[in-house]
Amino acid sequence: MKKICIIAFTDNGMMTAGKIKKIFESGTRINPMQSREKSNCINEKYFVEILEKNCNKRSYVAEKFNDYDAFIFVGATGIAVRYIAPHIKSKDVDPAVIVLDEHAGFVIPLLSGHLGGANELANLIAHELGATPVITTATDINAKFAVDLWTKKTNQSITDISKIKDVSSAILRNEKIGIYSDFEIIGTLPKKIIECSNDVDENPNIGIAVSLDEKKKPFKNTLNAVPKIVVLGVGCRRNTESAKFENFILKILRNENISIKAVDMIASIDIKKDEKCILDFSNKYGIPFKTATADELMTVPGEFSSSSFVKSITGVDSVCERSAAYFSKNNKILLGKTSHNGMTCSIAVRDWKCKF
Numbered sequence: 600m601k602k603i604c605i606i607a608f609t610d611n612g613m614m615t616a617g618k619i620k621k622i623f624e625s626g627t628r629i630n631p632m633q634s635r636e637k638s639n640c641i642n643e644k645y646f647v648e649i650l651e652k653n654c655n656k657r658s659y660v661a662e663k664f665n666d667y668d669a670f671i672f673v674g675a676t677g678i679a680v681r682y683i684a685p686h687i688k689s690k691d692v693d694p695a696v697i698v699l700d701e702h703a704g705f706v707i708p709l710l711s712g713h714l715g716g717a718n719e720l721a722n723l724i725a726h727e728l729g730a731t732p733v734i735t736t737a738t739d740i741n742a743k744f745a746v747d748l749w750t751k752k753t754n755q756s757i758t759d760i761s762k763i764k765d766v767s768s769a770i771l772r773n774e775k776i777g778i779y780s781d782f783e784i785i786g787t788l789p790k791k792i793i794e795c796s797n798d799v800d801e802n803p804n805i806g807i808a809v810s811l812d813e814k815k816k817p818f819k820n821t822l823n824a825v826p827k828i829v830v831l832g833v834g835c836r837r838n839t840e841s842a843k844f845e846n847f848i849l850k851i852l853r854n855e856n857i858s859i860k861a862v863d864m865i866a867s868i869d870i871k872k873d874e875k876c877i878l879d880f881s882n883k884y885g886i887p888f889k890t891a892t893a894d895e896l897m898t899v900p901g902e903f904s905s906s907s908f909v910k911s912i913t914g915v916d917s918v919c920e921r922s923a924a925y926f927s928k929n930n931k932i933l934l935g936k937t938s939h940n941g942m943t944c945s946i947a948v949r950d951w952k953c954k955f
Contacts, residue, residue, distance in 0.1 A: 600644045602666065606656050606682075607673035612701040613652055615673050615728075619699075620647045622727045657682055669695040669720055679709060690714050690747075691760050697721050699730070707733040713748040714760075743770050744789035746807060746822060753954055755824040756860040758813040762822035769805050777806025778953075779817040782826065786955035809953050813858035827863040828949040829933075832923030833877060834867060834909075836941035844876035845883070847942045855934055855946065862886050863949070866922035868893060868913055889926060896921040904936040923947035 603623060607616040623645040650656055660670065664686040672679035679698045687693055687710065695717035696710035706725040708717035718734055725732035738745040746766045750757055757763060769776055770791065777795035778784070779802070784794060795802040797817045806818035813823045835844060852859060865881055867874075869890040881888035893914030901924065903917040910916045917936060924930050927947035934946035 600646055601668040603645055603647045603669045603671060604659075604663065604667045605647065605649045605671045605673065606660070607649070607652070607701070608656075608678070609674070609701055610652075612673040613649070615699060615701055615703045616649045616671075618703070618728060619671060619673075619724060620649055622724060623647045661686060664694065665692070667694050669697065669715070669717070671720075671724075672696070672698045673701055674698070676707065676709070683710065689760065690763075691757070695720055697724070699724070703728045703730045705733050706730045708736075712736045712739075713745055714751055716751070718748075737771055738767055741771060743767075744792065746770075746824075749955075750824050753826070754828070754863075754951075755809070755826050756858075758823040758825060758858065758860060762820070765805060765820055766807065766822050774805070775803045777803040777818055778809065779806065779815075780809035780953040781811065781815075782809060782951060782953045784953045784955070788955055811858060811861045811948075812856040813860065814856070823858075825858045825860045826951050827861060828951045829857060829861045830864045830866055830923050830927040830947045830949070831862055832866050832919040832921070832926075832945040832947065834871065834918040834922075834943040835874065835876060837874070839874070839876045839942060841876040841879040843940065844942055845880050847939055848880060848944060851934070851937055851944050851946070857933075857946070859884060864889060864926055866890070866926040868896060868915060868918050868922065870913060871918075891922065891925055896925055899924045899930070901930040919943040919945040 605616045605619055607613045650659060660682045676698050683696055690711055691714055693711045693715060695715035697717055697720055698707045698709055706721045708721040710717060712718040718736060718739060721732045734740060747763045766776060773791060776792045778792055779795050779797055795806060795817060799817055802818050805820040807822045807824055808815050808817050809824045811825060813825055865877060865886055865888045867890050869892050871877060872890045877888055896915045899921050903920040905916040909918060915921060920932060920936050923945040924932060924947050927949050929950060932945060932947050937944050
């Protein structure tokens with residue numbers, strides 16, 4: 600569930616804030632950035648909070664800036680800028696920030712237009728309130744391919760966000776951009792983007808590499824896009840040291856040429872749900888940790904590394920492999936059970952295609 604904070608400063612502004620809140624509480628809506636004929640809808644669930652008129656809003660923003668997915672200011676742009684300026688870090692971590700005048704005539708995305716979704720939210724609010732969206736992002740106003748928006752919609756992470764500017768600038772100059780993918784490319788490539796091999800000498804100077812390996816550089820100037828499709832199935836002895844567990848997992852990922860940014864989930868059996876080393880790793884890298892019961896893990900079809908000892912303790916013959924397969928929703932095991940000092944890990948990948 601996404602969290603939105605609405606901040607208004609006047610009575611008229613509070614009325615507009617109430618109208619905005621109703622938009623996000625009304626359920627399925629047409630996405631105004633797509634054609635109605637394609638029936639593209641926004642189905643996100645939202646928690647929307649309107650700050651009390653007389654609360655200390657500046658202090659609240661300072662304290663909660665990273666706790667919300669979006670801040671919507673109803674008032675002067677200057678006020679919003681001053682409130683958020685001390686807390687801005689980077690476009691890949693900052694929340695979306697949007698400003699409306701109190702009569703909802705104009706809706707302006709200020710921060711995180713693509714990766715944070717501010718442009719999309721601004722278009723939605725403007726569409727529902729009959730306002731004018733003020734979009735200033737160069738790729739949007741020139742109807743050009745936006746690599747950061749594309750990666751967000753296709754569940755990929757960009758490993759070096761400074762490369763977004765390089766790719767976007769080349770696109771705006773109408774230069775050819777290459778794309779190399781370890782995955783099947785489906786759909787129609789945007790104009791001026793051409794599919795390439797892994798041979799840097801034959802490729803354009805700049806391009807996009809889609810791979811679990813963030814070190815792959817098929818272009819002299821490469822933007823690495825990493826699909827978040829990896830599930831780590833893990834197990835360990837009780838009270839394993841967090842540093843040992845972290846080093847074990849990172850070493851496996853390095854050996855398999857898999858970026859930590861590709862990991863979408865850590866999975867295990869439910870008796871490990873309170874295991875400190877796993878929770879510490881999950882919290883440090885911002886990766887969700889989920890568990891399943893022994894009965895649920897045993898429903899996964901296929902052949903797995905089996906241990907009678909593990910089954911006698913946990914009720915399941917293979918914790919790490921079955922966990923990886925169960926939560927990846929398929930049996931595509933990229934790495935079977937790997938063990939070291941009482942720790943185990945298996946890697947599965949979800950089905951994914953490079954879609955345009």
